[in-house]
Amino acid sequence: MSDRPAPLAPELDALLATRREGCGMPRALYQSDALYEEELARIWRGGWLFAGFAVEIPNAGDFLTLTVGATPILVLRDDGGAVRAFHNVCRHRGTQLCRKDSGHLRAIVCPYHSWTYSRQGDLIACQGMHEGVDKSALGLKPVHAEVVAGLIYISLAPTPPAFDGLRARFAAAARPQGFDRARIAKTMDYEVESNWKLVWENNRECYHCTPCHPQYVKANFDIYEEEFASDAIRQKMAASVARTQSKWAAQGISITHTHGGLAPFPDPDRDLWYAADRTVLVDGFETESTDGTRVAPLMGDYPDADVGVLRMRSMPNFWVHGSCDHAVAARLTPAGARRTRVRGYWLVHQDAREGVDYQLDRMLPFWHLTNEQDWEICKWQQKGVDSSGYEPGPLSQRKEYNVDAFIRWYLKQMRRA
Numbered sequence: 001m002s003d004r005p006a007p008l009a010p011e012l013d014a015l016l017a018t019r020r021e022g023c024g025m026p027r028a029l030y031q032s033d034a035l036y037e038e039e040l041a042r043i044w045r046g047g048w049l050f051a052g053f054a055v056e057i058p059n060a061g062d063f064l065t066l067t068v069g070a071t072p073i074l075v076l077r078d079d080g081g082a083v084r085a086f087h088n089v090c091r092h093r094g095t096q097l098c099r100k101d102s103g104h105l106r107a108i109v110c111p112y113h114s115w116t117y118s119r120q121g122d123l124i125a126c127q128g129m130h131e132g133v134d135k136s137a138l139g140l141k142p143v144h145a146e147v148v149a150g151l152i153y154i155s156l157a158p159t160p161p162a163f164d165g166l167r168a169r170f171a172a173a174a175r176p177q178g179f180d181r182a183r184i185a186k187t188m189d190y191e192v193e194s195n196w197k198l199v200w201e202n203n204r205e206c207y208h209c210t211p212c213h214p215q216y217v218k219a220n221f222d223i224y225e226e227e228f229a230s231d232a233i234r235q236k237m238a239a240s241v242a243r244t245q246s247k248w249a250a251q252g253i254s255i256t257h258t259h260g261g262l263a264p265f266p267d268p269d270r271d272l273w274y275a276a277d278r279t280v281l282v283d284g285f286e287t288e289s290t291d292g293t294r295v296a297p298l299m300g301d302y303p304d305a306d307v308g309v310l311r312m313r314s315m316p317n318f319w320v321h322g323s324c325d326h327a328v329a330a331r332l333t334p335a336g337a338r339r340t341r342v343r344g345y346w347l348v349h350q351d352a353r354e355g356v357d358y359q360l361d362r363m364l365p366f367w368h369l370t371n372e373q374d375w376e377i378c379k380w381q382q383k384g385v386d387s388s389g390y391e392p393g394p395l396s397q398r399k400e401y402n403v404d405a406f407i408r409w410y411l412k413q414m415r416r417a
Ligand code: FES
Pocket: 090, 091, 092, 093, 094, 095, 110, 111, 112, 113, 114, 115
């Protein structure tokens, strides 16, 4: 089977070519079913996807599932303790095997005719088949899986792209956060009524933060030139950077993003589809909580609260903000040209006890509110974009450079032959 996607159909290529430089994308790129299918093939089944956290499946037989477009995936801990992934599809007549989001299984038993697979994915029983079935040829179809710093990545590509760069960067950046020693305090599933690209465009700029996220901007320095040019703001950020930097540089907790505006990402020119940086919070905020005070015990290796915030992200479906005491992540999966599923994760130290060391009603609001504000924006943007009155407007070079970078990254993936 060739790894190379067939050339894009001329009419879809022509559609992509209608994007005017420096502007948002034309309407069809957010609503075409044919283009969406090509995105699934080229981007979602061509690269690496965040699937979940290794601590969600600590024991042999623990599993989680996700669905990428119309492709259900099973991720499970095998008998040897390794994380494996399979197509969640029976080799008999194709029924989806596991239907729950997560759970534990001794063996994978198809609910239709009871074909049974081991936790290694081998077909071990198909009672009633008297035709001399070659079981060795009918194991579950494997999906590539990697674990780095407690994050599970999968790839549906026959030969996945290199993973080494992400592995090195994320292993170093995430070590102090301790995702591999965390507890999932809460997950929340959101159905966003918009194309997945609108969700990313929204994520890649903070131009909207002041009007749309009143509490987020109190904690974060996601500000742009005008604000950052002010001596008062610049000095405030520099003081926070200097304080944190001098304390922790030797421990791998150095601040790498030290100025106003979001860190550049993605980088289509250098083919950078993952990034990690650490920046400071506004003075008075120890963590991304509503009042800035800690909402859980310190995570990972953090020696105290003064560690700023770790931000990691990978195209096309993952981002996380890690504070000193908790981390909040998002996993995107596309569910149609106008629908995106987002799973939100709240993580704390593995020993933290709910109701004793942390209270969900203190921990959740900051990001739950920010998430809901964003999904609402995306929904209304999709409605506007769907209108015959929509025409892509200009992007701010100073505030929406990452939206432009995302669009260029997207176009590059789609045109890759
Ligand atoms: S479809 Fe799975 S056993 Fe028949």
